[in-house]
Amino acid sequence: LDYVSRAEYDYLLKLLIVGDSGVGKTSILQRFATDYFKDDYVATVGVDFHIRTIDVDGHRCKLQVWDTAGQDRFRCVVSTFYRGAHGAMICFDITDKDSFQNVQTWLDAIYTSCPEDTPVFLVGTKSDLQYKRVIPYTIAKAYADKNRLVYLETSAKTNENILICFEDFTRSIVAHKNQMK
Numbered sequence: 359l360d361y362v363s364r365a366e367y368d369y370l371l372k373l374l375i376v377g378d379s380g381v382g383k384t385s386i387l388q389r390f391a392t393d394y395f396k397d398d399y400v401a402t403v404g405v406d407f408h409i410r411t412i413d414v415d416g417h418r419c420k421l422q423v424w425d426t427a428g429q430d431r432f433r434c435v436v437s438t439f440y441r442g443a444h445g446a447m448i449c450f451d452i453t454d455k456d457s458f459q460n461v462q463t464w465l466d467a468i469y470t471s472c473p474e475d476t477p478v479f480l481v482g483t484k485s486d487l488q489y490k491r492v493i494p495y496t497i498a499k500a501y502a503d504k505n506r507l508v509y510l511e512t513s514a515k516t517n518e519n520i521l522i523c524f525e526d527f528t529r530s531i532v533a534h535k536n537q538m539k
């Protein structure tokens with residue numbers, strides 16, 4: 359009886375993934391949640407979510423990850439999902455300058471709906487496309503440091519850094535929650 363009544367997790371966390379259309383938000387989440395990658399692009403309509411439970415530092419964390427549409431026409435609808443998020447990932451594509459320039463807009467949008475101390479990660483996507491890179495690592499890292507964000511680069515295609523990214527992100531959120539206790 360003790361076994362069945364035990365909670366299935368220590369933390370239930372709501373995470374957001376935002377960023378321009380086509381940067382690879384759905385791909386990151388699909389890789390993380392189902393270890394799957396596809397080359398063709400299907401734009402997310404509104405929002406979608408996946409659940410995966412991971413263990414970090416001995417805590418069982420059930421992650422409810424919201425994948426939002428990057429297309430402008432969904433911006434209004436999507437922003438209604440920001441409230442109550444424990445953390446947000448802002449994605450840009452290291453091969454797409456505009457997507458990096460728009461990071462500030464996404465950050466402002468998050469801080470409009472979430473407290474300013476909400477953990478935010480900046481994620482440079484498509485790290486397998488080094489030959490097409492236009493945003494140097496050092497530029498993105500400097501921006502992140504200035505805005506007190508953590509910076510990581512991932513590839514949903516090769517699976518580089520995907521799990522580490524979600525683990526680090528979850529660890530930051532758990533640490534932040536414990537700090538507030």
Ligand code: GTP
Pocket residue numbers: 377378379380381382383384385386396397398399400401402403426427428429483484485486487512513514515516
């Ligand atoms: P919206 O839903 O419109 O906001 O776009 P999104 O950010 O969810 O982008 P999505 O994950 O659908 O990916 C867009 C395109 O980029 C697809 O064709 C993916 O196959 C491709 N892509 C995503 N991640 C990677 C990656 O790590 N490497 C490479 N080479 N391509 C990727």
Ligand code: MG
Pocket residue numbers: 383384385400401402425426427428
């Ligand atoms: Mg998508």
